[in-house]
Amino acid sequence: MSLPIEMFTPVKQDSKLETINRPSTSLWQDAWRRFKSNPLAMGGLIVLTLIILVALFGPFFSDFDYASNNLMNARELPGWTHPFGTDELGRDILTRVMFGTRISLLIGFGSVLINLSIGIFYGGISGYFGGRVDNVMQRVIDIIYSVPDLLYVILLMVTLGAGLQNIFIVLGLVNWVPMARIIRGQILTLREQEFVLAARALGSNTSRILTKHLLPNSIGQIIVVAALQIPAAIFLEAFLSFIGLGIQPPLVSLGYMAAEGRMNIPSFPYALIFPAVTIAVLMLAFNFVGDGLRDAFDPKMRK
Amino acid sequence: MARYLLGRIISAIFVIWLVMTLTFLLMHAIPGGPFSSEKVLPPAVMENINNRYHLDDPLGKQYVDYLKNLSHFDFGPTFRYEGRTVNDVFKDGLPKTATLGALATLLALVCGTLMGIVAALKQNKAADYIATFIATIGVSVPSFVIATFLQYYIGFKMNLFPPIGWGEPINMVLPAIALSAYPIAQITRLTRSSMLDVLNQDYIRTARSKGLPGYIIVIRHALRNALIPLLTFLGPFFAYILTGNFVVEYVFNVPGIGQFFVTSIGNRDYPVILGTTILFATLLVLFNLLIDIAYTIVDPRIKLADRRGL
Numbered sequence: 001m002s003l004p005i006e007m008f009t010p011v012k013q014d015s016k017l018e019t020i021n022r023p024s025t026s027l028w029q030d031a032w033r034r035f036k037s038n039p040l041a042m043g044g045l046i047v048l049t050l051i052i053l054v055a056l057f058g059p060f061f062s063d064f065d066y067a068s069n070n071l072m073n074a075r076e077l078p079g080w081t082h083p084f085g086t087d088e089l090g091r092d093i094l095t096r097v098m099f100g101t102r103i104s105l106l107i108g109f110g111s112v113l114i115n116l117s118i119g120i121f122y123g124g125i126s127g128y129f130g131g132r133v134d135n136v137m138q139r140v141i142d143i144i145y146s147v148p149d150l151l152y153v154i155l156l157m158v159t160l161g162a163g164l165q166n167i168f169i170v171l172g173l174v175n176w177v178p179m180a181r182i183i184r185g186q187i188l189t190l191r192e193q194e195f196v197l198a199a200r201a202l203g204s205n206t207s208r209i210l211t212k213h214l215l216p217n218s219i220g221q222i223i224v225v226a227a228l229q230i231p232a233a234i235f236l237e238a239f240l241s242f243i244g245l246g247i248q249p250p251l252v253s254l255g256y257m258a259a260e261g262r263m264n265i266p267s268f269p270y271a272l273i274f275p276a277v278t279i280a281v282l283m284l285a286f287n288f289v290g291d292g293l294r295d296a297f298d299p300k301m302r303k
Numbered sequence: 304m305a306r307y308l309l310g311r312i313i314s315a316i317f318v319i320w321l322v323m324t325l326t327f328l329l330m331h332a333i334p335g336g337p338f339s340s341e342k343v344l345p346p347a348v349m350e351n352i353n354n355r356y357h358l359d360d361p362l363g364k365q366y367v368d369y370l371k372n373l374s375h376f377d378f379g380p381t382f383r384y385e386g387r388t389v390n391d392v393f394k395d396g397l398p399k400t401a402t403l404g405a406l407a408t409l410l411a412l413v414c415g416t417l418m419g420i421v422a423a424l425k426q427n428k429a430a431d432y433i434a435t436f437i438a439t440i441g442v443s444v445p446s447f448v449i450a451t452f453l454q455y456y457i458g459f460k461m462n463l464f465p466p467i468g469w470g471e472p473i474n475m476v477l478p479a480i481a482l483s484a485y486p487i488a489q490i491t492r493l494t495r496s497s498m499l500d501v502l503n504q505d506y507i508r509t510a511r512s513k514g515l516p517g518y519i520i521v522i523r524h525a526l527r528n529a530l531i532p533l534l535t536f537l538g539p540f541f542a543y544i545l546t547g548n549f550v551v552e553y554v555f556n557v558p559g560i561g562q563f564f565v566t567s568i569g570n571r572d573y574p575v576i577l578g579t580t581i582l583f584a585t586l587l588v589l590f591n592l593l594i595d596i597a598y599t600i601v602d603p604r605i606k607l608a609d610r611r612g613l
Contacts, residue, residue, distance in 0.1 A: 146318050146591060147584045148542035155580060158568060159329045238445045242550060243565050255445065262451045266459065276448045283443035 034296040041292020048285040055101035064092035088264055093274050096252050103253040107167055107237045108230035114172025119179025124210055127187030141177055149174045157245040171233050182225050186218035220297030227293050231286035254279045315588045322584040327366055330573045378578035383570045389578040392563055400559035404544045406479040411486035419494025434491055441488025450481035450554040467556050478555040482547050486540050493536055498529040538591050545583050
């Protein structure tokens with residue numbers, strides 16, 4: 001059958017149809033909208049905010065010092081003056097928990113900041129250049145990956161010696177590998193897309209394409225990995241404190257307090273229970289927020 | 304396949320050599336010898352000690368000697384236990400560590416998959432919430448805290464199992480539970496989510512519409528496919544069982560390699576730290592090689608070459 005030629009005339013264009021009526025949502029608004037509708041993630045965020053606020057400002061309202069002993073008041077049960085009780089040297093456990101949370105959070109955020117910088121640098125170069133450079137860089141990562149990081153961490157801590165500064169260095173040196181892999185994967189897929197070609201056609205150089213186009217587009221993934229690495233770093237520090245390679249007194253971290261409280265559990269379990277519960281709550285909050293962020297930034301991953 | 308295997312074996316040997324070299328260099332980079340923390344010794348005694356342990360040899364010679372000895376599995380003398388070699392320590396400790404590890408592995412695989420299956424089948428019901436709750440505790444409480452609570456409340460207070468020591472099979476109960484807490488949590492989560500995935504597949508609906516009883520569908524159709532993602536967890540799982548032993552053996556005073564390792568860190572007994580790291584790294588590299596091979600057997604859809612890039 002034949003179609004009449006009139007059927008092929010264009011439909012009348014109406015410019016009103018083309019206007020966008022609603023304000024467009026940015027990546028951040030979109031992610032935040034999805035994040036808000038996730039009760040576990042929001043709960044985690046609220047708890048986390050509270051813990052951070054208490055850890056930052058709580059010690060200023062406390063009448064006690066976290067490091068000075070008061071043997072007259074040792075092992076007091078939780079009560080009005082000492083809500084969490086006092087430890088075997090008479091130090092207020094609540095104040096110590098607040099200080100310990102500060103240090104634990106500092107370790108979590110600080111070490112992630114370090115491995116983020118290394119990871120972006122390494123993964124960015126590996127993913128952007130591809131080919132032989134990528135191949136060699138990935139082999140190096142394979143080798144690092146084939147031995148569990150705990151062994152490296154212990155060896156490096158033994159070599160460098162215990163202490164806050166070395167924990168930063170070691171956790172930063174070890175944990176950048178997963179970050180670099182994620183960033184490389186993102187860059188590898190992104191660099192093939194048209195907007196990168198367009199940017200190059202317009203004369204952008206490599207560093208501009210990397211910093212202005214590729215990295216901002218992988219920011220969601222980077223935040224998700226970072227959010228999940230913070231609790232892992234806090235956990236690892238607790239383990240290090242347990243085997244005597246972590247924080248050194250008079251500084252305290254939650255892990256150090258738990259390891260110290262462990263010794264006296266038969267006579268005085270509070271010195272273990274309060275820091276342990278704080279670690280658990282912190283872990284849960286971070287993990288819920290991390291999972292929520294993953295769902296928010298990458299709805300495809302959502303089950 | 305043969306070419307792939309050869310490549311993997313060569314790279315495994317290379318990794319092991321690299322670990323040996325790096326650990327050796329790190330241990331020798333520590334300022335002050337292993338004996339310098341003791342009270343000040345007369346120079347003649349120091350010289351004797353250095354002579355005895357070949358610490359005054361040039362670094363290159365020490366390194367070559369160490370590699371030579373390692374090639375016939377000689378890890379050298381310990382610094383802190385007069386008359387004992389690192390080999391003696393391994394010979395004593397390895398069977399205990401391996402037994403405990405095997406028991407924990409069994410416990411983790413059985414409990415983890417069972418809890419995961421139940422949670423998936425009873426999604427959003429009480430059983431699901433209980434399993435998720437246990438899994439959440441397992442990943443959010445440090446293992447030394449879990450071990451201490453088990454030891455104190457189940458061991459001392461309730462007197463159900465011996466809280467400390469080694470020898471009788473019943474001694475292994477609490478350490479095995481403590482060691483498997485984290486893997487149980489991970490396996491439960493993994494099994495649950497992959498079971499939920501599989502249960503929504505078309506072939507499950509087909510099996511159901513054929514009128515097969517529920518347990519056959521679960522065991523024969525769903526579980527087999529749901530367990531494949533679990534294979535990816537085996538590498539980290541084995542690594543966890545090995546390194547988790549550090550904490551658990553120390554807390555429960557199990558005379559295995561893990562406890563010895565932690566004590567050696569405190570003692571700065573470098574040959575033991577060096578030897579344990581190399582032993583564990585070697586075991587893990589070999590184990591990962593086995594997993595990669597097992598992959599192709601379990602699921603022919605996975606091509607070995609594809610996994611190389613991972």
